[in-house]
Amino acid sequence: MSEAQLYIKIAVWSQVVSSIFFIAVLAFVWYRWMLPVLLAAQSRSNRQIAEAERHRDEVRGALTALREEIESARHDAGLIVARADVHARHEREAALKETTESGERTLHDAQGELGRARAAARQRLRDELVAGALKLARGDAVARVGPGIERRLIDGLVGSLERSGG
Numbered sequence: 001m002s003e004a005q006l007y008i009k010i011a012v013w014s015q016v017v018s019s020i021f022f023i024a025v026l027a028f029v030w031y032r033w034m035l036p037v038l039l040a041a042q043s044r045s046n047r048q049i050a051e052a053e054r055h056r057d058e059v060r061g062a063l064t065a066l067r068e069e070i071e072s073a074r075h076d077a078g079l080i081v082a083r084a085d086v087h088a089r090h091e092r093e094a095a096l097k098e099t100t101e102s103g104e105r106t107l108h109d110a111q112g113e114l115g116r117a118r119a120a121a122r123q124r125l126r127d128e129l130v131a132g133a134l135k136l137a138r139g140d141a142v143a144r145v146g147p148g149i150e151r152r153l154i155d156g157l158v159g160s161l162e163r164s165g166g
Contacts (some may be wrong), residue, residue, distance in 0.1 A: 125144075145153070
């Protein structure tokens, strides 16, 4: 082997050894500093993903619960509306019945009052007719009867009263 070949072999082996040393340093750096950082980052990322999934599941559960509550509230609202309609119908019927009964009582009272008013009006009319007739009769009697006839009538009335009383 010549000297030139020896230098070439040394150069080649120098390249091989330096490559192996570079790979060893690279592997050491990888396992010593880079891999733990990557594993920590991966672990942190996995925790964040797990936390996000847990949060997503909680939100889904809460959403499901809220949907159920909304449906329950809608159902309750429907029941309340139905009860309010029934109550309003009963109240309307009761108010209508009470108003009708009150109106009928008022009408009956008014009819009775009308009958009493008619009877009172008839009585006043009779009284006025009798008073008017007596006034006319007195005026006519005074004109027809003189003092002599009046004296005989009074004496006859007194005599009849004395006979019946005594």
